[in-house]
Amino acid sequence: MSIDYSLYLAKERLPHLWCPGCGHGIILKNMLISMAEMEVPREKALLACGIGCSGRAGDYVNIHRFQGTHGRTLAYVTGIKMAHPELKTFCIMGDGDCSAIGIGHLIHAARRNVDVTAIVPNNLNYGMTGGQFPPLTPGESLTSTSRSGKAEPDMDLCRLAAEAGANYVARTTVYHVVEMKKRFIEATSNKGFSLVEVITPCPTYYGRYNQLGNAHEMIEWIKNKTVPLHKYEEMSVKNQEQHFWRGKLVEKHKPDLYTRYWQHERGMDHRA
Amino acid sequence: MKKDDSIKFLQGNEACALGGITAGARFFAGYPISPASEIAELSSLLLPQRGGIYLQMEDEIASIAAVIGASLGGMKAFTSTSGPGLSLMQENIGFAIMAEAPCVIINVQRFGPSTGVATRPGQADVMAARWGTHGDHGIIVLAPTSVQECYDLTIEAFNLAEALRTPVILLTDATLAHLREKVVTKTDKELSIISRQKPHQVTGDYQPYRPGPNGVPVLPDFGDQNILRITGLVHDHDGYSTPKPQTAGDLVHRLLQKIEGATGLMPTPRYFGSNDPEIVIISFGISARSSREAVNRANDQGVKARLMQLPTIWPFPEEAVRNACSDAKAVLVAEMNSGQICREVRACGIQREKVVGVNRADTAVITPGEILQAIKEVMIL
Ligand SMILES: Cc1ncc(C[n+]2csc(CCOP(=O)(O)OP(=O)(O)O)c2C)c(N)n1
Ligand code: SF4
Numbered sequence: 001m002s003i004d005y006s007l008y009l010a011k012e013r014l015p016h017l018w019c020p021g022c023g024h025g026i027i028l029k030n031m032l033i034s035m036a037e038m039e040v041p042r043e044k045a046l047l048a049c050g051i052g053c054s055g056r057a058g059d060y061v062n063i064h065r066f067q068g069t070h071g072r073t074l075a076y077v078t079g080i081k082m083a084h085p086e087l088k089t090f091c092i093m094g095d096g097d098c099s100a101i102g103i104g105h106l107i108h109a110a111r112r113n114v115d116v117t118a119i120v121p122n123n124l125n126y127g128m129t130g131g132q133f134p135p136l137t138p139g140e141s142l143t144s145t146s147r148s149g150k151a152e153p154d155m156d157l158c159r160l161a162a163e164a165g166a167n168y169v170a171r172t173t174v175y176h177v178v179e180m181k182k183r184f185i186e187a188t189s190n191k192g193f194s195l196v197e198v199i200t201p202c203p204t205y206y207g208r209y210n211q212l213g214n215a216h217e218m219i220e221w222i223k224n225k226t227v228p229l230h231k232y233e234e235m236s237v238k239n240q241e242q243h244f245w246r247g248k249l250v251e252k253h254k255p256d257l258y259t260r261y262w263q264h265e266r267g268m269d270h271r272a
Numbered sequence: 273m274k275k276d277d278s279i280k281f282l283q284g285n286e287a288c289a290l291g292g293i294t295a296g297a298r299f300f301a302g303y304p305i306s307p308a309s310e311i312a313e314l315s316s317l318l319l320p321q322r323g324g325i326y327l328q329m330e331d332e333i334a335s336i337a338a339v340i341g342a343s344l345g346g347m348k349a350f351t352s353t354s355g356p357g358l359s360l361m362q363e364n365i366g367f368a369i370m371a372e373a374p375c376v377i378i379n380v381q382r383f384g385p386s387t388g389v390a391t392r393p394g395q396a397d398v399m400a401a402r403w404g405t406h407g408d409h410g411i412i413v414l415a416p417t418s419v420q421e422c423y424d425l426t427i428e429a430f431n432l433a434e435a436l437r438t439p440v441i442l443l444t445d446a447t448l449a450h451l452r453e454k455v456v457t458k459t460d461k462e463l464s465i466i467s468r469q470k471p472h473q474v475t476g477d478y479q480p481y482r483p484g485p486n487g488v489p490v491l492p493d494f495g496d497q498n499i500l501r502i503t504g505l506v507h508d509h510d511g512y513s514t515p516k517p518q519t520a521g522d523l524v525h526r527l528l529q530k531i532e533g534a535t536g537l538m539p540t541p542r543y544f545g546s547n548d549p550e551i552v553i554i555s556f557g558i559s560a561r562s563s564r565e566a567v568n569r570a571n572d573q574g575v576k577a578r579l580m581q582l583p584t585i586w587p588f589p590e591e592a593v594r595n596a597c598s599d600a601k602a603v604l605v606a607e608m609n610s611g612q613i614c615r616e617v618r619a620c621g622i623q624r625e626k627v628v629g630v631n632r633a634d635t636a637v638i639t640p641g642e643i644l645q646a647i648k649e650v651m652i653l
Contacts, residue, residue, distance in 0.1 A: 010512075013512060042499070043495070043496065043497050043498075043499065044495070046494055046495075056513075058501075058503065059512055059513055062499060063499065064494050064495070064499055064500050064501075065499075065500070065501045065502065065503070065511070066341075066344065066494070066500075066502045066503075067502065067503040067504065067505065067513075068337065068340070068364075068367055068371075068502075068504060069337075069363050069364055069367050069504060072333060072334070072337045072364070075329065075330075075333065075334035075337035075338055075341070076337045076338065076340055076341035077341055078301075078327065078329070078334070078337075078338045078341065079299065079301060079327070079337065079338035079339060079340065079341025079342035079343075079345065079349070080341035080342065080344060080345045080494055081341075082299065082325045082327065082338075082342055082345075083299065083325075083341070083342045083344075083345025083346055083347045083493075083494070083495075084345045084346075084493075084494055084495040086495065087494060087495055104330055104331065104334075105330065105334055105337075107330075108329070108330045108334070261325065265320040
């Protein structure tokens with residue numbers, strides 16, 4: 001490794017505000033390590049965050065940082081990337097941010113194939129606001145707004161992004177740190193829209209409501225709940241409901257939005 | 273004879289698009305809506321020819337978000353919409369204020385509330401433009417009266433947005449949008465076009481949000497050597513978030529002051545008619561057109577009337593209004609809503625009984641005859 005990842009870190013901002021045992025720091029660190037391995041120059045990297053605990057990641061980096069309004073990150077970066085296609089852009093958006101209020105923008109960013117790496121730390125609840133249930137919370141879970149179990153079914157954000165047209169989609173967990181870094185690098189190296197969902201512990205709310213133990217036990221719980229994609233596909237539907245799959249869902253190489261835009265407009269032969 | 277390319281016959285919407293591009297806009301993102309769509313259509317045609325970008329987004333929330341993103345990437349950027357879209361943009365207008373992202377929002381007013389009458393004019397978004405985002409904030413709102421002014425004030429809107437790093441709203445309406453008139457265009461070289469300041473060198477102690485001249489910070493763009501940190505959270509001079517009361521208070525104060533202190537840069541009221549008026553009519557936008565004709569007719573009939581047309585609605589030109597009204601017997605406020613500017617005129621401290629609203633809020637343009645009638649009525653009193 002030729003660059004030290006801590007060069008991207010605003011060390012003077014530490015300690016961070018995340019709870020002990022929160023997975024958000026692990027995800028940020030892996031993102032920065034993957035950047036270091038790809039030798040991204042500091043000024044050519046952008047971290048665009050949503051609003052939520054995970055969105056605070058932007059306060060601990062000294063690369064270009066953007067934080068907009070809740071759920072809209074991918075719409076802003078669509079504009080940023082048309083102005084600066086060369087920026088290596090990472091978007092960290094909580095599962096609530098991305099799967100509820102921001103889901104329209106996710107679908108359209110994937111469809112347009114905007115060249116960004118969307119990282120979705122899925123802690124199975126809205127952390128920042130006190131542990132309510134967003135769409136990705138598994139059915140029956142106890143949360144601060146589903147005290148007798150979540151009645152609504154959950155959804156698979158990865159499959160949605162794939163269907164919408166993403167070039168690269170994968171899911172991993174905070175337990176699988178080596179794999180996580182590998183996925184971030186694959187995702188970023190693949191031009192176009194990439195999404196990596198990372199299952200991560202929120203011991204303070206989801207863990208506590210569902211009695212999943214301390215932070216360490218919660219990571220064990222995530223590990224035990226997760227199976228590789230091919231195994232998951234062989235499971236019965238009932239069994240699938242009890243598990244998360246992890247692995248790579250899609251890897252394509254369609255041209256990204258910026259490339260297509262200018263290919264088309266130049267084809268119209270009116271650009272000098 | 274050589275054709276003079278600078279003279280054009282344009283619709284208000286076309287003039288807005290051309291004005292934006294002349295001001296240096298190279299990014300437009302929008303969502304179709306009547307009666308604003310032609311601004312997007314012309315932008316989609318012209319921008320790529322100039323190396324610029326047109327994006328059609330999934331809704332107005334995404335449109336203004338993309339505009340803010342492109343702006344922070346260093347492009348002059350704009351969007352256009354009408355009432356329903358303006359409502360959707362409100363959270364992000366506040367964000368653009370807080371993040372100091374220069375941009376221009378053209379709101380072609382139609383009759384509302386809600387879907388209202390999509391193809392008919394109104395002037396009822398005056399307060400939505402002023403207060404339509406939460407929190408204490410200042411905003412600049414300009415209102416053209418002719419197609420020429422659609423062109424000129426769009427350029428002004430960009431100049432103000434760039435000079436002060438803030439969103440600027442242009443309020444036109446369905447009538448102006450589709451009215452065709454002569455417009456004298458200029459090249460960017462003939463105009464004074466303002467672009468945002470940028471920091472020169474990378475220095476160790478560079479604090480991006482340390483207030484620069486006139487309280488406006490000198491920020492880099494994304495992708496520059498200097499690192500840009502943007503957040504809608506209260507942030508310190510380095511751009512990092514903090515909940516400190518002192519920082520929060522200072523920041524909001526600076527953002528307000530930046531606008532209030534810059535009224536000298538904004539287009540000043542225009543006056544027509546008698547220099548020594550008994551009756552002053554205050555109006556803006558398309559209503560000011562009718563008011564001007566009413567003032568002409570009144571003057572012809574021996575009534576000393578004067579029009580004060582407001583190209584800048586917000587910040588409200590309080591002092592100018594007070595001065596213009598001090599000696600008048602009556603002040604009429606002509607507008608196509610139920611009295612939004614009228615309230616402001618009264619709030620300037622002008623005697624309440626002296627201020628009379630001339631309102632029309634039924635999808636039709638207020639006529640010179642109606643305003644003249646109102647002038648006559650107050651003259652009898
Ligand atoms: C428009 C709007 N609605 C609601 C909120 C309140 N809010 C702040 S953070 C958040 C949830 C964040 O949850 P998630 O995206 O899952 O991220 P986490 O905190 O779990 O990392 C919400 C609902 C907001 N900031 N803006
Ligand atoms: S509330 Fe949950 S998500 Fe937020 S910092 Fe604490 S552990 Fe992390």
